[in-house]
Each structure stands twice: as structure tokens, then as C-alpha cells.
Amino acid sequence: MALEHLRSLLRIAVSFVHSRWCLRFSRREQLEAWQRRQLKRFLREVLPRAPRFRALEGLALDQLPYMDKKMLMEQFAACNTRGIELQPALEVALQAEQSRDFAPLLGEFTVGLSSGTSGHRGVFLVSAEERERWAGTLLAHTLPRALLKHLLPWQPPLRIAFFLRANSRLYTTLANRRIDFAFHDLLLGVDAALPVLEHQQPDVLVAPATVLRGLAEAKLAGRLQIAPHHLVSVAEVLEPIDADRIKQAFGCSAAQIYQASEGFLGYSCEQGNLHLNESHLFIETEWLDVEQHRFQPVITDFSRTTQTIVRYRLNDILRLAAQACPCGRAERTIEAIEGRADEVLWLPALDSGELRPLYPDLVRRALTTAAADIREWSVHQQGMTWRVGLLADAPEIAGAAVEQALNELFEQHGLRPARLQFGVWREPEVGAKRRRLLLEQRPEQTPCMS
Ligand SMILES: [Zn+2]
Structure with missing residues (x-):
């Protein structure tokens, strides 16, 4: 057990170092060459393990059919590499949601459930290894340099407070000796979290934009005394009206993680600009206007090995920034996540x-x-x-x-x-x-x- 724990910490650390320093591309050609190599490996080694793609073996990515949530649910078992059927996966996810007990797993897999505002509920599988890689990547992209010292063994642990609607093992992975991590269930509401937050005094606060806004209001009203150094907005679009209020309350701007069950899609850099996570995803642009500013992303996640996300059309509308970001990253800069297609x-x-x-x-x-x-x-x-x-x-x-x-x-x-x-x-x-x-x-x- 201890060995297993060590192994998983090691995997988080490796992914952290890899994402933070090795996968930082400053030239577009370099990034594209990395994507080509990864896609080639993915198409050859991972995809044929999912029944849906067996018959399509040997085809190039642009010859493969598109996917969306509806299709993924209809052909669930054919779209994962472990032969897991939809029904047991859905049962595990629903049971976790209802009992607010997020321990249940399906074998070694976490089952994530995405709320279907458009009527389609999505079920997504993540293996233990993918989970650890995800944790490392998330930390690599979100931790400001000043907080990195907390990861050294002689420093006090980094205190992170995480608010999420449906937690799953995905998020509790982050808890270990270097990180003191508290999970808050969104269904309990902001007020229920206030005493826990004051007790923990988090360095980092990760929550959907609405919750950050709620906590900002509580702080401004004198009902909450915390002073996090770093705020991360997840799961919802961070609108300027909320961003301003959050900055007013905590004295720092919220960074953004653009993440859905479909994958880790983007993150904001130290300049405050949102970049697509192109070192882990290949993203095609389906343009919505002739000027080619707005698009619906079509993603292929070459870093996943359990659930296949191949040419998957997201319901989101993104607006490309007109200029490259001064941080020098080659990953495309997004001016805004404008919202979902149904907005x-x-x-x-x-x-x-x-x-x-x-x-x-x-x-x-x-x-x-x-x-x-x-x-x-x-x-x-x-x-x-x-x-x-x-x-x-x-x-x-x-x-x-x-x-x-x-x-x-x-x-x-x-x-x-x-x-x-x-x-x-x-x-x-x-x-x-x-x-x-x-x-x-x-x-x-x-x-x-x-
Ligand atoms: Zn940047």
C-alpha cells in the first residue's frame, strides 16, 4: 500500500515537472511537431484498443468521424479501451452523486458525470494513472512560482480549498503530505463552507466563478476572514462583473482553468491570458464567423488512454485573441470563452x-x-x-x-x-x-x- 502511494505521488511529480518545464513550447512549429508525434503514437497504440476504432485502423485523424456527447453515450462501450458498459458506469456515477459519497469506483476507474444542460448526460472514465497525471498537470499550470516553495519537504504544506459540484476521486488525489487539501461540496452552499475555510486558511482557493463571487461578497461583508494568495476559477465562465468583485475582495485576480468532463481544455498564464491546453490536446477549429474569430473546438485528447475523445465537438464558443500573449507560450490564446452554443x-x-x-x-x-x-x-x-x-x-x-x-x-x-x-x-x-x-x-x- 505504501509503495503504491509512493508510486502515485511519483507519477504526480513526474507529470508536474513534465508539464511545467518540458511541455512549455515557445515556437508554434515545435508544439505542432510534438502534437504530430503524440497523435501518431495515439492512433497506432491507443485507439485500436477501443472497438469503435478497430475497423478504422490506419486512417489519418482527419479521416475519422466526428464525436459528440450523444454519440459517446450511445456507443459508450465501443468508445473506451477497457470494454466498460454504460449501465454499470452510470450507476456508479449516479450513486456517488446521490449519496454525496464519492468513494465508489468502478474497478480502478473514476466515473465522472457531466450535467447535461442540453439534455444529454455525459459519463467519462478516468484511470488511476490518468488521474495522477491530471493532478500533476493541474498543479503545473496553476501554481504561481511563489507558491512552489511549499512543495519542498521542509516547508509547511500548501493549503488548497477546492469547491466542486460533483467531486470524485479526480479531485481528492491532490491530498498528500505536501498539500493540505479540503474539499467543499457545492450542494451545501457557500455559507456552510465559511467556518471550515476560516479554520483551514487556504493559500489557494479553487471554485466555480459563482462561488468565488459568493465568497468575495462574504469577505466584503466581514463574514469571512481568509487571505488566499491565489484564486482559480473553474467549471464556469468567469465574467468581468464577477472578476472585478473577486479582485476587490481578495486583492488578486482569479486565474482560470477551462475544464470540462471532456478534458482539461485550457488555463490562464501568469499574464492572465487563457491558453488552450495544446500540449495535451489536438484542437481543430470549426469557425462560426467569416472573420475567423469565433469557433467551436473539436478536440482529440492524445493523453488519455481509457476514454477515447477523438474529434469530439464541444458545445462551447471560444473567441481567439487577435495578438499573441506576451508570456511567449506557443499554445493559442483565447480572448474569451464566450459561452456555450445554447447561450x-x-x-x-x-x-x-x-x-x-x-x-x-x-x-x-x-x-x-x-x-x-x-x-x-x-x-x-x-x-x-x-x-x-x-x-x-x-x-x-x-x-x-x-x-x-x-x-x-x-x-x-x-x-x-x-x-x-x-x-x-x-x-x-x-x-x-x-x-x-x-x-x-x-x-x-x-x-x-x-
Ligand atoms: Zn500567456
């Missing part, structure tokens, strides 16, 4: 009646700049009706300002204005993912009358 709102064009997209950042900007006192907002689209929820000191004045801002936005883009219905902003249920923007139903296409 794009649609309205008919005035001239043709054809539906046109309004991307999340446009609507977000209109809402957050309309009035200074807007503390929270949401816009849910149901056909031509947009239900706008607002939390502001003077809701009526804010409502009028938002109405004007949105109508200007519609006009600028030559769109038929939506019917705006104002209401009070409601807090999402505890543990639920926040959806500030949500397309519930697209409007009908309205053909041109003239």
Missing part, C-alpha cells in the same frame, strides 16, 4: 427575416454597461420574447437603461427587436450551474413580406 440568442434580420446570431459577449456587454448599479442579470429567450431578470438598487431606472441598450443592439445588427419582459433576478438553486444567458427556444424564421 447564443437568435433574432430575425429586418431585411431578410433570416435568423441571425447574437453572440453572448454582445448581449453581456449591453447588459453590464447599461447602468452602473446592475448587480445581477439574466436573459432567457423563448421565441421572440426575452425574459430579463435584474437585480439593481433602482430596478426601474436600470430596466429602462437595459431596454434602451438592447434596442440599440438590435438596431445596430439590423434585427427585429425582441419583446422584452422584465422581472426580478432569481438566484439559481444551490449547486446548479448558473445560466445568465439561455436560449430556450429559437424564434420562427419570418420570411420577408416585400
Whole structure:
């Protein structure tokens, strides 16, 4: 047992060193050459072990079919290399979720469950080895240099507080003698965590953006006395409105980990810019606009060996930065994770009646700049009706300002204005993912009358 423990610590350490120093590419050609070698090995050695890809052996990556969550669930057993069926995996994951006991494993595998906002629940398998590599990579990408000294044996351990919706073995792996790690269950809410946090006094705080915001509010209100040196936002998009408040409370900006059950997709560097994790993933860009700014990523994870993620289309919309990051990393820089494909709102064009997209950042900007006192907002689209929820000191004045801002936005883009219905902003249920923007139903296409 002790030997096993040592081995797993060693694997974390190796992956940490490898990710932090060896996989740091400053030239794009170098990175691409590394990806080509890794893909070649992956296609030859790993993929043929999954039944789905056996018949496709020998094909190049761009000849392989696309994947998405729905397809992955339908052909679950064929898409992993260990012949694990969907039903037992799903049972383990659901049982863990319901009992809030995250110990159950399926053999040596962790089963991760992704909430299906679009109706499809996703189940993802991770082996013990992959888990340890993941922990090392996560630390390599998130720890600022100043905190590295904690990993030396004579230093006090690094204290990390982690907030997650559904924990699994994925996250508790990080606990050992060098790291004092506390896991907080999101379903218990922010208030329940306050005494534990004060007791632990974490150096590093890792949580979804909404929770960091909640903790920031608690600190500003004098209900929480902690002084973490490093904040990491995970699982949700960190919006400027939250980022500002978090910085105000803790005196430092939150770094971002862009991670989903599908994989570790990106991280923010010391310059605060988000980079795609291209040293572990090959990412194809499916462009959403002619200017080639926005795209849906199609990922192939050549570092996984259990669950195959090959040409897998994510539901996210990313916006590429116009300039290279001053940190010098060759991995592409993302200006923003604009949101998910179901956060794009649609309205008919005035001239043709054809539906046109309004991307999340446009609507977000209109809402957050309309009035200074807007503390929270949401816009849910149901056909031509947009239900706008607002939390502001003077809701009526804010409502009028938002109405004007949105109508200007519609006009600028030559769109038929939506019917705006104002209401009070409601807090999402505890543990639920926040959806500030949500397309519930697209409007009908309205053909041109003239
Ligand atoms: Zn950078």
C-alpha cells in the first residue's frame, strides 16, 4: 500500500515537472511537431484498443468521424479501451452523486458525470494513472512560482480549498503530505463552507466563478476572514462583473482553468491570458464567423488512454485573441470563452427575416454597461420574447437603461427587436450551474413580406 502511494505521488511529480518545464513550447512549429508525434503514437497504440476504432485502423485523424456527447453515450462501450458498459458506469456515477459519497469506483476507474444542460448526460472514465497525471498537470499550470516553495519537504504544506459540484476521486488525489487539501461540496452552499475555510486558511482557493463571487461578497461583508494568495476559477465562465468583485475582495485576480468532463481544455498564464491546453490536446477549429474569430473546438485528447475523445465537438464558443500573449507560450490564446452554443440568442434580420446570431459577449456587454448599479442579470429567450431578470438598487431606472441598450443592439445588427419582459433576478438553486444567458427556444424564421 505504501509503495503504491509512493508510486502515485511519483507519477504526480513526474507529470508536474513534465508539464511545467518540458511541455512549455515557445515556437508554434515545435508544439505542432510534438502534437504530430503524440497523435501518431495515439492512433497506432491507443485507439485500436477501443472497438469503435478497430475497423478504422490506419486512417489519418482527419479521416475519422466526428464525436459528440450523444454519440459517446450511445456507443459508450465501443468508445473506451477497457470494454466498460454504460449501465454499470452510470450507476456508479449516479450513486456517488446521490449519496454525496464519492468513494465508489468502478474497478480502478473514476466515473465522472457531466450535467447535461442540453439534455444529454455525459459519463467519462478516468484511470488511476490518468488521474495522477491530471493532478500533476493541474498543479503545473496553476501554481504561481511563489507558491512552489511549499512543495519542498521542509516547508509547511500548501493549503488548497477546492469547491466542486460533483467531486470524485479526480479531485481528492491532490491530498498528500505536501498539500493540505479540503474539499467543499457545492450542494451545501457557500455559507456552510465559511467556518471550515476560516479554520483551514487556504493559500489557494479553487471554485466555480459563482462561488468565488459568493465568497468575495462574504469577505466584503466581514463574514469571512481568509487571505488566499491565489484564486482559480473553474467549471464556469468567469465574467468581468464577477472578476472585478473577486479582485476587490481578495486583492488578486482569479486565474482560470477551462475544464470540462471532456478534458482539461485550457488555463490562464501568469499574464492572465487563457491558453488552450495544446500540449495535451489536438484542437481543430470549426469557425462560426467569416472573420475567423469565433469557433467551436473539436478536440482529440492524445493523453488519455481509457476514454477515447477523438474529434469530439464541444458545445462551447471560444473567441481567439487577435495578438499573441506576451508570456511567449506557443499554445493559442483565447480572448474569451464566450459561452456555450445554447447561450447564443437568435433574432430575425429586418431585411431578410433570416435568423441571425447574437453572440453572448454582445448581449453581456449591453447588459453590464447599461447602468452602473446592475448587480445581477439574466436573459432567457423563448421565441421572440426575452425574459430579463435584474437585480439593481433602482430596478426601474436600470430596466429602462437595459431596454434602451438592447434596442440599440438590435438596431445596430439590423434585427427585429425582441419583446422584452422584465422581472426580478432569481438566484439559481444551490449547486446548479448558473445560466445568465439561455436560449430556450429559437424564434420562427419570418420570411420577408416585400
Ligand atoms: Zn500567456
